[in-house]
Amino acid sequence: MNTSRFQPHTLPRLGALAAALALAAGLAACNKTEEPTAGQRLDSAIEKTEQAAQEAKQKMxxxxxxxxxxxxxxxxxxxALMDDAGITAKVSAGLAxxxxxxxxxxxxxTRAGVVTLNGPVKTEQARERATQIAQGVQGVNSVVNNLTISSGG
Structure with missing residues (x-):
């Protein structure tokens, strides 16, 4: 009676079977995606937070x-409005x-340094004088003289 559990001719088969199982386990491990470790998840979260902070900084x-x-x-x-108001006041003071x-x-x-004059005057000389007074004010770029000559002016 043979006290050995395996026959000598079954040992190569067992070795081949063990090798095949190891190979199958290795191939199965290659196809598996590993779950990230807690440290890897933390690193990923930190990286995303830093990226979001950088984007927020750029937007700010x-x-x-x-x-x-x-x-x-x-x-x-x-x-410009203050300048125009100042020009208007100075031209009005000069006319007065x-x-x-x-x-x-x-x-x-006055708008953007352009003075517009409207209203009645008594003579052509008064009309021209109004233009001269307006042109003499600092900051005046041009004068639009719409003054009309009227006897009641």
């Missing part, structure tokens, strides 16, 4: 730049000092 910088541009533009517009002109009857409007 862009918004701040646009707000700065809008503020500068609004300040320039306000300064001339005895042949009526600052009350002459409407002075």
């Amino acid at each position: 910088e862009s918004a701040a730049h646009e707000a700065g541009d809008a503020t500068r533009s609004a300040a320039a517009d306000a300064a 000092q001339d005895p042949d002109l009526s600052a009350i009857k002459i409407d002075v409007d």
Whole structure:
């Protein structure tokens, strides 16, 4: 009676079977996607957070730049309005000092340094004098003289 559990001719078969099982297990492991470890998930979350923070920073910088541009533009517009109002006041004051002109009857409007005069005057000389007074004010780019000559001016 043979006390050995395996016959000598079955050992090569067992070795081949073990090798085939090992190969199958290895191939199965290659097709499997590994679940990320907790550390890998944490690293991924940190990376995504840093990327989101960088994007938010860029958006904030862009918004701040646009707000700065809008503020500068609004300040320039306000300064232009202030300049126009100052020009209008100076032209009106100059007209009031001339005895042949009526600052009350002459409407002075200024936009972007262009002074427009409307209203009645008594003579052509008074009309020309109004243009000269307006042109003499600093900041005036041009004068549109719409003054009309009337005997009641």
